Amino acid sequence: MISPVVLWTDALVFTLVGVAVVFGLYARRREHLREPWRRVARSPKGVSAGTVLAAFVAIGLLDSLHFHPRLEGAEAGGSAEHYSTEVASVFDLLVWPLRERVEKTYSAPFATHAYAKETIDLGGGRQAREYPRLVHGGAHLSDAGTRGADIALRSLAGLGAGIALWLALVGLFVAVPAARRGERFGRLWRALWAGHWQWPWRTFLVTAGVLLTLVTLGVTLAGTYHVLGTDKVGQDVLYQALKSVRTGLVIGTVSTLVMLPFAIALGISAGYFRGLVDDVVQYLYTTLSSIPGVLLIAAAVLMLQVYVANHPDDFESLAESADLRLLFLSIILGVTSWTGLARLLRAETLKLSQVEFVLAAQALGVAGGRILVRHILPNVMHIVLITVVLDFSGLVLAEAVLSYVSIGVDPTTISWGNMINSARLELAREPVVWWSLAAAFFFMFSLVLSANLFADVVRDAFDPRLRGSERPA
Amino acid sequence: MTASPRALLEVRDLRVSLSVPGGTVRAVDGVDLTVMPGETHAILGESGCGKSMTALSILRLLPAAGRVVDGSVRLDGTDLLRLPEDAMRAVRGRRVAMIFQEPQSSLNPVLTVGDQIAEGVRRHQGLSRRAALRRAVELLEAVGIPDPSRRASEYPHQLSGGMKQRVMIATALAGEPDLLIADEPTTALDVTIQAQVLELLDQLRRERGMAVLLITHDLGVVAESAQRVAVMYAGQVVEEGVTADLFARPLHPYTRKLFAALPAVGKRGGALEVIPGTVPSLTAHVPGCRFAPRCDQAWALCRAAAPGWHPLGRGQGVRCHLYAEGRDRARSLPPGPAVVPASMAVPRDVTPTPLLRVRGLQVHFPIRRGLLQRVVGQVRAVDGVDLDLAAGRTLALVGESGCGKTTVGHAVLQLLRPTAGSVRFDGEELTRLSGPRLRQRRRELQIVFQDPYASMNPRMLVGDIVEEGMLAQGTLPDRTARRSRVADLLAQVGLDPGATDRYPHEFSGGQRQRVAIARALAVEPRLVVCDEPTSALDVSVQAQILNLLRNLQDHLGLAYLFITHNLAVVEYLAHEVAVMYLGRIVERGPVGAVLRGPAHPYTRALLSAVPVPDPAGGRAVIHLEGELPSPSQPPRGCHFHPRCPEARDLCRESYPETVGVGTGHRVACHLHPPS
Known part of the structure; x- marks a missing residue:
């Protein structure tokens, strides 16, 4: 395979x-x-x-x-599968869109238009110099003017998903020992946030929460924008x-x-x-x-x-x-x-x-x-x-x-x-x-x-x- | 202990706690002390009993983890514990000064001695820099440092240990204090130097009317220099009294045991009295008497209720239920410490087939200097030593630090290759062996070191430590057999077999020394070099180890080369003794002959300098001038002549021949010319 x-x-x-x-x-x-x-x-x-x-x-x-990705368009070659000479990694699979969505040149973070003016053929021999729309960044927006609202919405969604995931993680961390030791969930929960647990789980969970939120934000935003530009x-x-x-x-x-x-x-x-x-x-x-x-x-x-x-x-x-x-x-x-x-x-x-x-x-x-x-x-x-x-x-x-x-x-x-x-x-x-x-x-x-x-x-x-x-x- | 109006220092109900990872240690738990002006008051106790903590809390110099919980420390009526830090600084050095055990670390290595003393003088007396330096020179003179003006401009590393302790005393005197706290001031020093320093302290006390609070573990030092003594055990004073009374009639069972545990000639042949068990952990609250678990006179009351303080007149008092009101005191006072009758001391008469024969042993270390590391001289650490040791016998090698006795031990074992001379063990010349043959021979010669903390790899389990020799020697290749042998060995040295799976740091000093002995025994040696095996241990633990060593010798026929500076141990354990001075043996012979009739002036001085735990002893100490010369430049003629009270012209010219002065008793001194 x-x-x-x-x-x-x-x-x-x-x-x-x-x-x-x-x-x-x-x-x-x-x-x-x-x-x-x-x-x-x-x-x-x-x-x-x-x-x-x-x-x-x-x-x-x-x-x-690392592995050689399979070439999709090579079925014509018969039974033998063909592999790209390129090398990709498992991590690349996770962030495949980031790897594939290549623009022509520079674009600023969250941009919908390129960073430099280009000469565009308007048809009929007319030409104009303007900032062209990006191929991928913000391409789903029909009107580039709604970009701000779209970003805000997606950030909120990312934030929400991050917090929800994080709460689930914390809940799991409290529920498992609570079930094992037969203690009340609420008591353990309060003890955790008061820092009464033997190990600094509180610090771990807060750090993990921040990282988790960053990941979900990345998922919701980087799918449609170049978050850090190109x-x-x-x-x-x-x-x-x-x-x-x-x-x-x-x-x-x-x-x-x-x-x-x-x-x-x-x-x-x-x-x-x-x-x-x-x-x-x-x-x-x-x-x-x-x-x-x-x-x-x-x-x-x-x-x-x-x-x-x-x-x-x-x-x-x-x-x-x-x-x-x-x-x-x-x-x-x-x-x-x-x-x-x-x-x-x-x-x-x-x-x-x-x-x-x-x-x-x-x-x-x-x-x-x-x-x-x-x-x-x-x-x-x-x-x-x-x-x-x-x-x-x-x-x-x-x-x-x-x-x-x-x-x-x-x-x-x-x-x-x-x-x-x-x-x-x-x-x-x-x-x-x-x-x-x-x-x-x-x-x-x-x-x-x-x-x-x-x-x-x-x-x-x-x-x-x-x-x-x-x-x- | 009623408060006297003219007491200089009154400590009342002092309680100090130390916070440690496992909880709180009550290091000092209700200590009362009264020090009169101009008297030497000793606090006697074993390590961990809280004597140093008591001293440090008087000056409010406790470590960060320590805290005074309760009590008062009154100096001339002022409670030091309630003074603001600012005022306290004026008390430190000015009213109360302190000297510590390690003169090495108490002096700043980058300042001259004079500057360090002058610093104190300027602060306390506000003198100009020049006047302060002049005063520093005077102080150095007062503490008996020869050529004080030259010494004042030298750095600490240029001075010897005894000299540094004198400088420390001079620094303490800079503020002309009313009270000098001396925390084990002579423990790091040799006996002859110790005698000098104790004499100096006493002289200063008499001249200046200064009180001295002397903290020590050494009964001998107390007997020599203190007027009053308080015995501490597990954070409490268990007995207090005038030194002469307390030594003549110790009351508390602990004090009595301490005296009985001291090795001495009268106890030869028998086992030393030991205090079973160990000092209790001070983290838990003990309802009863703290000594009860180790006391052979304890009864139910001792475990239930803590004993109160019972004054018994003449300033003596004791914390023990035996002396409570209403009890028949006459009955509860047993006769003094039990002495094993001397008749039991039957020296084992083994036919002396020499197991170890050392002839003309020399160990020289080259001194290299300059860019090309040329050899410019030799440190003659060992310079021609002859020894004979038969199986089942103990030869004690005695001398002050720096005389080369440890080097002899290492050279015998070939841990250091001798420069010249021969070491024959069981007829085989060890100095010519090397590689696997030497490694094989090593199983018959073992060593037990002084420091029970450094002598074991902290990263290895006790079982692995004991097993190591068997693995290296290839004896007992079977793992289960080896393990059971380890358990046997641990049992033989009096340890629980469960010790195998623990780390060395979980054991006390005495227990570690037992592990070290078990490790040596694991390869079934015939000769064991004991390099000061008890000098890092408390008196009661020392007795346990000495008993063990003697017991092992009786059962296994081991020969001991016993390196020590403690003559009491020599008297108790050794059959023969050799006295070393500056790399050479000056006198050797059977223990009785040498210690009873010393022929060499150095042996005589050494014997007289040992503090005897008997205040009524009234012996004359022969004070040796100066200190051990450097072995890189030994004096011409007899090495001892610069310090010898009986030196003559001949002594300055030639090294004396060794002559016999009795059966097996030989001495190298011009006082005993060859006939």
């Missing part, structure tokens, strides 16, 4: 999900790992930021299930902004996946074995961190560009070559960013290897590698976790900057960096096209802000110094 495509980054993204699930199962049985996460779940800030992050991750994951080639900007979520997430997480093995293995073995190993690792990371990262990235990306240009037959579709470049960018970002974590881990391991429980393990005759895995690694894991969460937002921002100077992702990949890059020209024209930049900014801002807030909470939860007095005075 469909022909799935597994791109390199898809495979890595789902590997990462698998690693996270395994780690979750592992942490469930380990009190020292479970407790800090419980602390995160108890913090309203963490829950709120986490909910927003989860929404972004859901978009990113749906957008990572870009130079007439593509919906909302669609681009949503598709960019995956690019940002891939950069943020795959780079981490690449960086972690280097940082952990080299960092803790340098700290534990010292001597020659330490010298080599230190040499490696001081050298690497004294090369400007941007130069290294530029060199790697340009080399790859040349390779792709010279071997066009190796790639089935444009998406594949673009994906390779995205992967390559993630790898090179990972390679240039492991030094910081390795340095931290080396220092912490140096300290830990003098602690008595490590000496005791040595005295028991435990072999070096086993000491690293059983004694050192679990005791530096909190540093790894904090670094990963903190680095994530930095990597998302790095993608935007690199794409802006054209050494980032492939120009055909939809990313916030590319959107900002094209905005360079849009801001220079008159009248200004501001919505691409605004959309990229808004989406990137909400992802990075929620990631930063979440990182803050995670760091506080894992920082042993903030854990209060553990030993009695």
Whole structure:
């Protein structure tokens, strides 16, 4: 029926999900790992930021299930089904209208007419220069003058649907425990809003409610309008902004996946074995961190560009070559960013290897590698976790900057960096096209802000110094 | 405890609560104290009894979680708890000063010592900067720091621990306070330095008429320096009195148990008295006496009603139902602490086939300096040590911190590779072993560390911790057999088998030390290096661990290399003793001979400096001048001569030979020339 495509980054993204699930199962049985996460779940800030992050991750994951869409008009070819060479994702299916409803060129948010005047043939040799109606945006309106009322009506409908769905969700959240514990619905409901529940469900539900309403608003409005306008080639900007979520997430997480093995293995073995190993690792990371990262990235990306240009037959579709470049960018970002974590881990391991429980393990005759895995690694894991969460937002921002100077992702990949890059020209024209930049900014801002807030909470939860007095005075 | 009109400090019914995640801890629950001007009043108690909280609430310096719930603290009649914060700042330092246990963290590392003292002087006396610095130098002189004007311009890291504590005292003196609160002022210091600091405090008290509130867990320190003492247990004062009376006739069952739990020579051979159970959790309200669950004289009333305070004359009082009005006090006063007859102390006469033979052991650490990390010198941490230890015997290695005794322990186990010398274990040279052969040998040599908090991986379950050695050694490959062995081991060290599925942080210090011992025993060692295993523990817990160690030795024939600075423990447990000074052994021999007839002046000074829990002892402390020199530049000649009261010219020129002065008793000192 469909022909799935597994791109390199898809495979890595789902590997990462698998690693996270395994780690979750592992942490469930380990009190020292479970407790800090419980602390995160108890913090309203963490829950709120986490909910927003989860929404972004859901978009990113749906957008990572790729396939070749079937060609509708190819029945003439006989029994064999024909597939497009284009690659689409499950997420594209959900927002198919956004993907397909392409205008000729720029149009402002909620516009019914194009942004630039065109010469229109009125028939009979007469021509006029005016703003033409858009092909899709507001096309259902016979009279463009009723646009305001239509938007208001549809917003109300979206708002209503959002609130109704949300109330149903909250009702479910209260009704299930009420039925299970045999308590009165009203009492639990009041307790929830008074904040008497053990976990900050209230915060979660409010955040989820806001997101839900945004989605229903999107459904009612984006079906008939270009909510965030269209870009130079007439593509919906909302669609681009949503598709960019995956690019940002891939950069943020795959780079981490690449960086972690280097940082952990080299960092803790340098700290534990010292001597020659330490010298080599230190040499490696001081050298690497004294090369400007941007130069290294530029060199790697340009080399790859040349390779792709010279071997066009190796790639089935444009998406594949673009994906390779995205992967390559993630790898090179990972390679240039492991030094910081390795340095931290080396220092912490140096300290830990003098602690008595490590000496005791040595005295028991435990072999070096086993000491690293059983004694050192679990005791530096909190540093790894904090670094990963903190680095994530930095990597998302790095993608935007690199794409802006054209050494980032492939120009055909939809990313916030590319959107900002094209905005360079849009801001220079008159009248200004501001919505691409605004959309990229808004989406990137909400992802990075929620990631930063979440990182803050995670760091506080894992920082042993903030854990209060553990030993009695 | 009637209020006296001339009392300097009167604490009445002080209640302090600490909020913790699980609820509220009543850290201090109705404490009364009276401190007279010019006297040293001690608060004695084990960790967690609320003695530090009492002291901190006098100065209103409680941690953020703490709160004074009720009570009054009157200094010369003014209630400090009701003063505005502004006025309180004038009291701190000016009227009441405080010194802490860790001189290291009490001094700011980026300011010179002189500046830090001058800061206090300027605030309290409003002097100019120059005058304040002059005053700082005077204060440094007053606390006995040699060459005070040079020291005033030095930074804290350039001073030794004892010196820093003197600086802290000088800082406290800057405001010329009427009351000095000293919170465990000597716990972090060596005995010889401790003796110096206690002497200094006493001298300052006499000269300045300053009162001292001394907080300590050490019975010996109390006996040496306090006129009055209050014993605290679980947030309450359970007994108070004049030091001499209280030590001669302790009344409260807890106090009596504390004395009985102290290791001493008279108790050799027998088991030490222990206090069963642990300090109760202070979160719950206890209706009865807080000591009742651990008291062997408790009866129904003790569990039902909290005992009141019963004054018994001569300023002594006790919180115990045994001493209530109407009870026959004569009957309720048992004779002093039970002493196990010395005849029981039969030293096990094992034929001394040396299990461990150390010859000429040296561990040097290179000092690297400069751009190219050239070696510019050596820290001679261990510089030629000979030891012999037979199976089933205990050799105590005694010395002050920095003398290299821990390094010896690590070098014996090959946790540190010795620079030179030989370590033969059961006839095999360990220093030449490496890789898998060394790892295999390790099962016969184990170690128990000092800090029960650092010695266990906080991320592992107790069962996994104990099991680790068996896994590494490949003994008992079967999982069920291993698990049952772990349960046996835990039972052997007196822990519930349910402990396997818990994390180390759920246990108290003493219990953790038991786990550490179980971990060492898991691989069936023949020699265990005990590196100060009891010095982080309270007296009553220390007794439990010492009993356990002795018991294990009797049953398993273990040999112990017992590294310690506590001579009372040595007397109780060891068969032989070796005294270390600056990387070398200055005297060694059987315990009786060395401790009863010390031949080396350093051993004599060390023995005399140990505070004895007997105020009537009247012994003469030999005060050692100065402190341990740096092992990177040991003094020429005998290492001890700069501090030795009996040093002669010869001592400055050559290191003395080791000579025998009795059966197995050898000493390296020019006072005992080779014949």
